[in-house]
Amino acid sequence: MSAPTETAAGFRYSWGGDEFLFVEVAEEMDLAANFRAAALCQRLAADRPAGIIDICPSNASLLLRFDPDVLAPDVLLARVRELATETADLAGQVLSSRLIEVPVWYDDPFTNEVGERFRDNRHEPDSTDLDFAATQNGLASRAEFISRHHSAPWIVTMVGFVAGLPFMYQMVPRAEQLEVPKYLLPRTDTPKLTIGHGGCFSCIYSVRGAGGYQMFGVAAAPIYDPRQTLADFADSAVLFRPGDVVTYTPVTEERYREIQAEVAAGTWRYDLRPVTVDLAAAVADPRAYNERLLEAPRVP
Amino acid sequence: MSLEIEQPGLHTTVQDLGRPGLYHLGIPQGGALDRSSAILANALVGNEPAAALFECTYLGPTFTTTEPTLLAVTGASVQLLVNGDPAPSWATVALVAGDRVSFGYVTAGARYYLAFAGGIDVPEDLGSRSTYQVGSLGGFHNRALAAGDDVPVGTPSGPAPAPGTALPEELRPVFPTEVDLRVIPGLYDHRLTEAGRETLFSATWRLTPVADRTGMRFEGATLDWRERVPPFGAGSDPSNIVDAGYPVGSIQVPNGTQPIILHRDAVSGGGYAVVATVISADLDRVAQCMPGTNTRFVEVDMDAALAARRAGREHLERSLAAVAG
Numbered sequence: 001m002s003a004p005t006e007t008a009a010g011f012r013y014s015w016g017g018d019e020f021l022f023v024e025v026a027e028e029m030d031l032a033a034n035f036r037a038a039a040l041c042q043r044l045a046a047d048r049p050a051g052i053i054d055i056c057p058s059n060a061s062l063l064l065r066f067d068p069d070v071l072a073p074d075v076l077l078a079r080v081r082e083l084a085t086e087t088a089d090l091a092g093q094v095l096s097s098r099l100i101e102v103p104v105w106y107d108d109p110f111t112n113e114v115g116e117r118f119r120d121n122r123h124e125p126d127s128t129d130l131d132f133a134a135t136q137n138g139l140a141s142r143a144e145f146i147s148r149h150h151s152a153p154w155i156v157t158m159v160g161f162v163a164g165l166p167f168m169y170q171m172v173p174r175a176e177q178l179e180v181p182k183y184l185l186p187r188t189d190t191p192k193l194t195i196g197h198g199g200c201f202s203c204i205y206s207v208r209g210a211g212g213y214q215m216f217g218v219a220a221a222p223i224y225d226p227r228q229t230l231a232d233f234a235d236s237a238v239l240f241r242p243g244d245v246v247t248y249t250p251v252t253e254e255r256y257r258e259i260q261a262e263v264a265a266g267t268w269r270y271d272l273r274p275v276t277v278d279l280a281a282a283v284a285d286p287r288a289y290n291e292r293l294l295e296a297p298r299v300p
Numbered sequence: 301m302s303l304e305i306e307q308p309g310l311h312t313t314v315q316d317l318g319r320p321g322l323y324h325l326g327i328p329q330g331g332a333l334d335r336s337s338a339i340l341a342n343a344l345v346g347n348e349p350a351a352a353l354f355e356c357t358y359l360g361p362t363f364t365t366t367e368p369t370l371l372a373v374t375g376a377s378v379q380l381l382v383n384g385d386p387a388p389s390w391a392t393v394a395l396v397a398g399d400r401v402s403f404g405y406v407t408a409g410a411r412y413y414l415a416f417a418g419g420i421d422v423p424e425d426l427g428s429r430s431t432y433q434v435g436s437l438g439g440f441h442n443r444a445l446a447a448g449d450d451v452p453v454g455t456p457s458g459p460a461p462a463p464g465t466a467l468p469e470e471l472r473p474v475f476p477t478e479v480d481l482r483v484i485p486g487l488y489d490h491r492l493t494e495a496g497r498e499t500l501f502s503a504t505w506r507l508t509p510v511a512d513r514t515g516m517r518f519e520g521a522t523l524d525w526r527e528r529v530p531p532f533g534a535g536s537d538p539s540n541i542v543d544a545g546y547p548v549g550s551i552q553v554p555n556g557t558q559p560i561i562l563h564r565d566a567v568s569g570g571g572y573a574v575v576a577t578v579i580s581a582d583l584d585r586v587a588q589c590m591p592g593t594n595t596r597f598v599e600v601d602m603d604a605a606l607a608a609r610r611a612g613r614e615h616l617e618r619s620l621a622a623v624a625g
Contacts, residue, residue: 063545
């Protein structure tokens with residue numbers, strides 16, 4: 001069997017050992033590449049040939065795990081190529097998704113303390129992560145950076161690294177992308193629920209631990225609930241799914257404390273609405289499309 | 301029935317065959333790193349292949365049984381001691397209440413497995429008892445064992461091999477200090493220079509002490525990457541890519557030095573180029589590499605990988621048949 005390096009629909013295929021098939025949609029990140037990967041994953045999930053174990057969408061690629069005893073690699077490859085050809089053109093394609101509002105306490109004392117503790121790991125030890133990010137993006141102040149950070153929604157491009165951690169790409173043209181390098185040296189500690197940023201990607205640290213992304217704030221409510229005690233986690237211990245559209249909402253310390261109390265009481269619910277993303281329209285004019293998307297009705 | 305843990309050993313965790321199907325959420329399948337040894341340990345005490353057992357790394361635990369049970373030790377070569385007296389590995393061993401079990405030093409391999417009739421009886425999380433500490437899932441309180449733990453063992457549900465039953469010597473794995481691992485090149489090996497790709501397969505890579513259930517780091521040479529303009533979102537180092545999924549067994553080479561093989565508790569993705577992936581038939585052997593093991597990556601194609609997978613399964617089936625008598 002030859003190595004599957006030829007391309008179909010401009011995609012590149014490669015085996016990850018005998019149990020994984022990697023499909024690279026594009027080498028560089030953009031919204032269209034992400035949507036192509038998401039569309040192919042959505043079609044694969046609907047088609048779901050027996051022997052597929054995992055369908056893992058990523059930023060501009062996807063990774064499939066399969067059982068080669070059930071599904072022969074060449075049969076899988078042929079099927080994926082077919083579906084890739086069918087889904088390569090975004091025109092007329094929709095992604096079944098959800099709009100999730102995430103309350104964030106920006107410029108909070110927890111991440112500021114950890115940032116200061118690891119100041120020597122930063123590019124500019126005497127700055128803060130938010131000030132550094134503002135300067136890097138040619139913005140006048142941390143307030144302006146925070147505003148840009150929550151003024152347009154983000155799409156979950158990948159869930160992973162560790163359990164339940166979402167990576168997000170802001171749904172704006174490339175020229176408006178916020179880009180910040182990672183810490184020079186990774187930290188050995190990051191507060192749980194830190195809003196992180198590396199390259200053009202936002203993330204939410206689902207658990208406390210090591211990390212290298214810049215830290216801008218903390219989310220007020222959990223995004224990973226392994227005991228599945230909160231209602232939003234009844235079906236899955238992990239809140240986010242690839243393809244979810246996320247809006248960050250700035251909250252005050254007072255509101256943050258209220259939400260924490262609701263979490264402790266077990267009554268907290270996310271504002272979570274089903275949406276259908278028109279992929280071609282979203283790529284063509286992200287700004288206009290986002291405004292329409294955010295008007296999605298709340299489900300009672 | 302329970303096991304009273306006197307000393308936990310270096311890193312002893314409860315494992316079974318893992319929780320597949322959640323990788324898209326960043327939750328690895330996990331489970332015993334050396335699956336064949338785990339399945340055989342279970343068979344020797346009459347358990348199903350997926351029963352939960354202990355995975356011990358380098359240094360094993362010391363514990364006392366509260367009731368009679370059957371024990372089997374498989375995997376890395378280590379002296380099993382019952383009340384201080386040597387007892388056989390790869391065999392069904394009967395224990396009585398109050399027996400104190402301990403271990404000598406590992407002489408070959410890195411991980412060994414302790415199966416008990418009835419299996420370790422901790423709650424399942426997401427369909428598995430495997431310990432995944434990062435995500436607070438499975439195991440004994442989601443963590444490695446500690447002194448003073450009282451670990452429950454389930455009730456045996458079926459017949460078990462008679463005490464003294466053993467896997468014949470010729471069917472047991474050996475753990476050499478020089479290991480060839482078969483890999484399929486891929487994902488981003490085209491980002492290496494010709495010389496870099498050649499070095500990947502010609503160099504001898506030595507396993508460093510940085511080796512755990514997530515990944516194992518090797519050292520020995522430096523790989524050169526092709527010059528390029530970094531793609532948007534990839535990062536500036538030539539070994540960086542736009543973050544993508546990582547296969548289990550995949551080999552990434554941050555900065556071109558110190559390849560890391562991800563194992564069954566893999567991080568599910570990241571921003572380093574994967575250049576090859578260890579084939580499924582050789583993952584158990586990776587699990588048994590001790591620090592200092594000299595390793596070569598041997599390039600194979602998919603057909604060879606599938607043949608090795610069949611051969612591995614046939615060997616396991618022969619071993620299971622031998623234990624069943």
